[in-house]
Amino acid sequence: MGFIQKLKERYATKAMNGNVVPQEKIDNILEAIRLTPTSSGLQQFEVYVITNVDVKVKIREIAWNQPQVTDCSHLLVFAAWDHYTEDRINHMFDLTNEIRGFKNEGWENYRQTLLAGYPKRDPNVNFEHAARQTYIALMAAMTQAIYEGVDSTPMEGFDPAAVDEILGLRANGLRSTVLLPVGYRDVEKDWLVNLVKVRKPMNELVTTID
Numbered sequence: 001m002g003f004i005q006k007l008k009e010r011y012a013t014k015a016m017n018g019n020v021v022p023q024e025k026i027d028n029i030l031e032a033i034r035l036t037p038t039s040s041g042l043q044q045f046e047v048y049v050i051t052n053v054d055v056k057v058k059i060r061e062i063a064w065n066q067p068q069v070t071d072c073s074h075l076l077v078f079a080a081w082d083h084y085t086e087d088r089i090n091h092m093f094d095l096t097n098e099i100r101g102f103k104n105e106g107w108e109n110y111r112q113t114l115l116a117g118y119p120k121r122d123p124n125v126n127f128e129h130a131a132r133q134t135y136i137a138l139m140a141a142m143t144q145a146i147y148e149g150v151d152s153t154p155m156e157g158f159d160p161a162a163v164d165e166i167l168g169l170r171a172n173g174l175r176s177t178v179l180l181p182v183g184y185r186d187v188e189k190d191w192l193v194n195l196v197k198v199r200k201p202m203n204e205l206v207t208t209i210d
């Protein structure tokens with residue numbers, strides 16, 4: 001089935017039924033995240049996959065008590081790098097050389113450009129840049145989920161500092177950006193499930209300059 005049809009099918013699930021998503025489907029969703037393009041190919045974030053009930057309960061408490069946090073099967077937490085360091089940049093450039101099996105002058109020059117520019121910037125500017133990349137991965141994850149017949153809810157309704165604390169993210173140089181509970185809709189309890197999707201018309205979205 002086509003991509004547009006899948007986008008029409010997905011919705012921000014408001015109630016989940018607690019059923020477990022098979023590991024193969026979770027693996028495919030994570031693979032979609034892994035394949036997501038990122039600025040300079042740095043993949044400047046990590047994903048925590050939470051099935052632990054106690055941790056889910058703690059996160060729900062600081063996520064506006066949203067039930068999907070505990071009633072999902074797997075709770076994905078996107079966590080962006082808190083800063084760009086030389087080590088982090090070098091790691092991805094070295095990995096590229098290792099996988100491709102050769103060094104390229106243009107690529108090495110680009111490495112030096114990033115090394116000269118990124119680490120000295122304000123950490124918050126770097127975090128915000130890294131955080132934006134997590135949203136590209138979020139969309140990839142939501143889309144793959146719907147191809148897997150799995151529901152999800154993108155969530156910014158939580159206290160990021162509290163999630164950082166619960167998961168010990170800052171010690172790993174990470175900061176949470178967005179959550180994605182993944183699971184199956186509870187048709188009885190979900191007020192959104194049968195409502196028509198609302199999007200503004202194309203002429204309010206697109207300006208064409210010929």
Ligand SMILES: Cc1cc2nc3c(=O)[nH]c(=O)nc-3n(C[C@H](O)[C@H](O)[C@H](O)COP(=O)(O)O)c2cc1C
Nearest residue numbers: 010011012013014066153154155156157158178197
């Ligand atoms: C980044 C982001 C954060 C969101 N945060 C929440 C949230 O905390 N809780 C929630 O129920 N929905 C959340 N939503 C869902 C949106 O409200 C929803 O995607 C939007 O109204 C469009 O509806 P649809 O996704 O069902 O098509 C979020 C969506 C995005 C993209």
